[in-house]
Amino acid sequence: MSNSSSITVTPLVIDSTFLSDSKKIIKEKIIAWEGYSRSGAVSEDDVKHIKILEKQSTENKNSTLLNQLELYTNTILNILDKAESSGKEDVLKNILALTNDFLLELPGQEFLDSLLKLSTVDSALPYSPFLKLLDNKDFIIKALGLYNLTILLSKASKSSEYASKIDQEVLIKVFDLLSSNEFIGNTQNINSQFIGIQLLQELLIVKSFKQVYESSNFITNFKSVNQLIASSAKSANSTGLQLSYNVLLTTWILSFSGSINKILVHNFPELVGNLLTIAKESIKLKIVRISVGILKNFTAVTLSPNEQFKTVKILLFHDGLSSINTLRERKFASNGSDEELSNDLIYLSDLLNAIVSDRLTSFDEYLTELENPNLLSWSSPTHKSSEFWIENSGKFKDQSYKLVKKIFEILSSKDYPNSKIKVILLNDLQFLIKNIGQDLVNFINTEKNGEYKLLIMSFLDNNGGDNELKYEALKAIQLLVGHSF
């Protein structure tokens, strides 16, 4: 969208008192330029220019810069480069803060454009000087570096000429750092998380950047975001309202892609449940609105009707229908105060109701559990209900015992070490054997040279002290070796 609107889009202003305070401290510190010029850390010319700039008051600074834009652009980049290689941190911080101010404060964004123009001259510019700083140990240097990069990248993406010059590696490095435990993943420091998530959010708004995020380390990177959502669900206050809002907004931006939704729903099994919890328990309208918005996208923007069905089943599994109905009755959803929220709630409740009445059976519930083994629990009525097994055992024979094989796959997989899962599955196997009879016994005993039977037997010894697991394994073995039916 190169000429989409007549409104100029201004660079992102990060909401962070920590950052603004840090910048103030940096700018108050006086840099001994002469000393650096003598030691060769900065060139004489550059020192000359930077001192002129520093002497000015804020208003004059801007006009001085504008009068010799190219000159000062080069000066600043040179100093940045030299300081990075010589490791002079205070110079780095000073220049980064200065750059940041110029990028944000000029209403015509001339400095920003001047930097971007350099990309037509040299393919490494203007990003690599800042990119190199991302390996620095100092947090503020990294943060300011990322901030400046984000502003540059964001503006560049809006013009096709500059957008084509963006190297994917830059984006990948930025995403990786933002998602790491230095920023979004830093559970000890809310400030870092807050800064990180705002930057990530700004970048993901750009469609091409979103695609890079999806195609490189997506699951690893999203873990930190998911972690924040999980802690928001546990207690809204521990994460802070604004941070929760930004995390959810970022996720919402991601949820407009069917392929992303599929990966999210299947790889982060508690995500849907957490979102429902947040929606139900939050007192802030905007938080509820966004959580519901994400859930709506999970069900509305899907790769196929089958994917939609699977996601709806997960929602229903977490008692989604009653949550949505409760929400609809709450004041701020019903009295027309927020159109988007009420529309999304209506969409979700219609969809869930339709599926419950038309398509869902308890067998589907069981299938959902098999597909997402972390959801296996006694709360699902299927496991102990003899009617369920009488009615549905036949289906386990289909396609040469496909579902039975799946059960054993889960039992032997290292991904699900929780013994409760094994206990439930062993219980299910017993019901199956009782209903299907000798055929299933033969299958289990002979398939893969008796590997399945050995697996169950292994639980007799190998059960990590879980007596229930031992007991269920024993009962299962009893049925397997017992006399024919």
Place this chain on the structure above:
Amino acid sequence: MTLSDEQVKSELTKMQAFIEKEAKEKAKEIKLKADEEYEIEKASIVRSETAAIDSNYEQKLKKASLAQQITKSTIANKTRLRILSTKEEVLNEIFDEVKNELKNVTTDKSKYLPVLVGLIEEGVLALLEDKVSIRVRQSDLELAKEASIEAAKNFESKSKFAVDIAIDDENFLSSDIAGGVVVINGTGKIEVDNTLEERLKILAEEALPAIRLELFGPSLTRKFFD
């Protein structure tokens, strides 16, 4: 505890700032949603239109290819027919020439006499009657008399009964034809046309395959041979 004016002002400012911020956030959400939904809609429209264009062009391509095939086939047919008609012309030329040659043959009496005998004999054998009459060209009248005597002799030895061959000397065959006889039975109702033209006609039909083979070589595309 009442608030001072300063405090009230400060609270109002704070509230105002808060409301503004919330509104800005909501505005941003609306814009983001609009942009995303635009992208999704655009992508789906592009997809469906591309599919429509593709299928359109596939149809056009099919039609064009069909038309081309039809033209090809029509031309092939026409060419084949031309070839066939040219071949036929050649054959007809041959037969016409033969017809002319026939006329020459009949001038050589030593060649013509045995032919005439054979023709008359054949005709009589076909009829198997004891009384027949023959009709010839006026120019062949004398030769015919000679031939009929021998023919009758041959016939008798083959059939074991005699035949009386009368020569019609009032009605003659047209003098334009090359020669031969017409053998008529006793009641005058059955005629055996053994004129040279007629023989040529029969021969032409029978010999046609061989002649064709000789002139044009075997047919490369022929599939059925019985």
